[in-house]
Amino acid sequence: MARVAGLETRLDVCVQPGPEITFKADVDQLEQLLINLVRNAVDAFLASHLAATDKLSSVEQSAASSNGVVIRWDADAEHVALEVEDEGTGLLNPANVFTPFYTTKTNGSGVGLVLCRRIAEAHGGTIEIANRTTGSGCLVKVILPKCTHHLLQVHQ
Numbered sequence: 224m225a226r227v228a229g230l231e232t233r234l235d236v237c238v239q240p241g242p243e244i245t246f247k248a249d250v251d252q253l254e255q256l257l258i259n260l261v262r263n264a265v266d267a268f269l270a271s272h273l274a275a276t277d278k279l280s281s282v283e284q285s286a287a288s289s290n291g292v293v294i295r296w297d298a299d300a301e302h303v304a305l306e307v308e309d310e311g312t313g314l315l316n317p318a319n320v321f322t323p324f325y326t327t328k329t330n331g332s333g334v335g336l337v338l339c340r341r342i343a344e345a346h347g348g349t350i351e352i353a354n355r356t357t358g359s360g361c362l363v364k365v366i367l368p369k370c371t372h373h374l375l376q377v378h379q
Contacts, residue, residue, distance in 0.1 A: 227294070231265055234269065236265070236292045236294060238294055246369040248367065261294065263307075263309075264363075268309045290310065291310055302367065304364060311361060313355065314354050350363065351363070
């Protein structure tokens with residue numbers, strides 16, 4: 224999780240530590256899933272704050288005073304939950320988020336979330352995307368079983 228957060232250079236992504244977890248998964252595929260989700264979250268945060276301020280310095284100040292984008296994880300006896308939360312404007316059309324080639328981004332392709340869903344499902348898991356119930360923005364939850372294909376260790 225920390226490695227994926229560190230790949231994002233446009234905004235400091237807050238990593239909220241969870242429990243140390245070991246579970247089986249394809250590391251490369253889960254990293255790609257998380258990269259896509261974090262990139263979308265940062266895009267949403269920056270777009271909403273740039274639209275509101277039209278000043279990069281204001282975005283930087285706003286990012287410094289909020290979490291902007293937060294990633295976290297948790298687990299129970301059978302599942303691992305990965306979450307990516309942003310303080311953007313939220314979903315305009317939640318029904319279409321997994322529709323191939325549907326995008327609201329100017330330069331988007333509409334395949335990122337479809338790929339994320341396929342990766343989650345290939346691991347026997349699910350992905351849920353919804354507007355946050357408190358504050359603005361979006362919350363993405365990826366729920367994976369602890370037993371899948373390859374070994375992945377999640378830590379700070």
